Amino acid sequence: MKDLHQQAARWDQWAPHYDEETRNQDPSAAAAVLSDLAGDGAALELGVGAGRVAFPLAEWGTPVFGLDASQKMISRLEEHQKQTPEGRSPVQARVGDMARFDLGTHYPLVYVIASTFFLLTKQEDQVSCFRSAARHLSPQGRFVVEAAVPHTSGMASERQQMIVREMSEEHLKWSAYVHDPVHQIVRAQEVRVGPDGCRLLPNVMRYAYPAELDLMAQLAGLRLDGRTSDWKGSPFTATSTHHVSVYSRQSAENDTSTTIGPSA
Template sequence: MTDDEIWDTRAAQAYDTPGTGMFAPEVLGPTVDRLVELASGGSALELAVGTGRVAVPLAERGVPVTGIELSQPMLDRLRTKVDENTVPVVLGDMATTRVPGEFTLVYLVFNTISNLLTQAEQVACFRNAARHLAPGGCFVVELWVPELRRLPPGQQAMVWESTPSYVGLDTYDVLHQHVVSHHFRFDPDSGREATLFRSPHRYIWPAELDLMAQLAGLTLASRHADWTGTPFTADSRSHVSVYRTEDPAPKV
């Protein structure tokens, strides 16, 4: 599967779920609140801005937001919400694409760094984020914790969610740290005509993520289990990690 095949027009149209899922106020509200705080009155760059789930409300809160996005259909969907002046976007790869300016905040939300399928690409993404940061700025990554403890020995697949209208299934390649997420959606009344959306990922352990940051000249400043600041523990299923550049040397 290529990126164009995954993030096509149909995926872009199905991505937005106003008021529910990723767009639920209890999910999106704390995300935007924390990013406003981390922007510290400066501007922000969202890597893989998508349809603007986070960028649009962040801009509405007064934070100037620029985006990088690989998928033209996702960008087209964003443009139905805001224009180029409100959220300017450069079409390109989040690991290599440069945009003009310097930012106090660069961020990657909802597991998006795992869409890069090699360690080298993920390291390049950290370096690209660091190149865009002003001194003292921060790079924020929201990512799930690999759930290999739940994977029975000898099995490659795990159901992680099941409802009357949806089944989420992951298949693992533990040798290469790859996982393919399968999203089955269907009419709960008829039980037929299911739709399937699949996306490949390379999962990353928190310690590996910290080493990627170190290679890019960034230092872990904080890690919590969610955007509200819940402590991160061995049982946390996800984390929000904040990495910072060094502050300018004090003048003497």
């Protein structure tokens, strides 16, 4: 519970700035793939935030229900929902912990994207998230995890790193990271300095390599159906920086593999 409250407090800080911070990320390819996987059913997004991908997915006709730790992120989502045209599939959300939830519903698609899974900072909570997601899948349902492939080499020597993201005469945007390799934890601060002053956007993540995620899936009775390096279906290789992993139940009846990428 303490972890959840800490994440909620961090993401409450992000809420007024999140849309602006992510404005260069195009959600359309993700929405197209997720809509294919949801079929005619609804989707559950873990850590839905302000609905960056949930709304484009709803535009494809998929109703989305979201869980999020931060009430302020959900308030942003509700503002966006008020502005969507009548007749569009709804996006709804409530405060909840993606580590442990029981919504009493089954979905053809449960997903967690943009490395949001790593915001569970304990391995036991990450395993529990897989188990909760698995319990909410309909028999042919899919659990999709999109995350970065951890890259800690830049932090190897001093276990810390600073990256300048943008710099002009008027503003500076940089990221500071401190790495705890024993617990696979990275603490980050996104620092923004400009004419309006200085802002800190904190973040704490427990990273996991794809192989560890696959083991967590197994513990939850899921198996890997397919993995690509992006939403366009590019192959996952040793140099991939991201992965989109699709899991389904480990049952004989689920013997179809999943193809990610633009529909034919």
